[in-house]
Amino acid sequence: MRKTERLDKLLSNLGYGARKDVRHWIKEGWISVDGKPATSPAQKVFADQVLLEGKQLDHADGLTMIYHKPLGTVCSRKEQGRLIYADFPERWIDRKPSLSSVGRLDKETSGLLIVTDDGQLNHQLTSPKHHISKTYAVTLDRPLDGSEIERFASGKLILEDDDRPCLPAELTMLGETEVSLILHEGRYHQVRRMFAAVGNHVNALTRTHIGSLSLQSTALGTGEYNTITAEELMRLVAPDSH
DSSP states (O other), X not given: OOOOEEHHHHHHHXXXXXXXXXXXXXXXXXXXXXXXXXXXXXXXXXXGGXXXXXXXXXXXXXXXXXXXXXXXXXXXTTSSSEEGGGGSOGGXXXXXXXXXXXXXXXXXXXXXXXXXXXXXXXXXHHOGGGOOOEEEEEEEXXXXXXXXXXXXXXXXXXXXXXXXXXXXXXXXXOSSSEEEEEESSOOTTHHHHXXXXXXXXXXXXXXXXXXXXXXHHHTOOTTOEEEOOHHXXXXXXXXXXX
């Protein structure tokens, strides 16, 4: 439902600047509301009425992206390294509610990532009860011994420092050290820890699918993104639920 908001709060929440900046922009005549010059930072407005320097506001109704995460970037502002947010317009990092990745990919993992400010969508994509799988292409340090497919599918594999077993996962051999792994939950460094539990080591890791959405189908180059509505995204990720 559309709702009005203070002009300065709206612009601040969308990352354009501090509230005190808005007073200056009004004085300079940079903001219009419904085709007329804005009059006050406290003016109540609908987002779609506002133009800043003649342009509509950027994703005022929320922001969700499909993103091809590069190797060497980090998802959390608390980690060391180049943030994924460096690939987006600078002001987006100051948006409120803030953007966050849907299930982190660690620094040494690349591939398909959803980034959103929609908490409900984030929960829908990550909660095991919504049955949205994640598929990974894995390059291993050495060949498998043949027992891993059954162990991963059993629902009995317990990782170090965990007290409950992993949900059943589907492992497919693609080559001597190349495999595909489908998970139905998202634990910390889960793919790497699962292979460590069976005496192997992950040399390279890429997330290729989230549900039915494949990285290949997006045609995104490394570090590229597309914005999308939550509804459109769910139709791609879980077409059978629509």
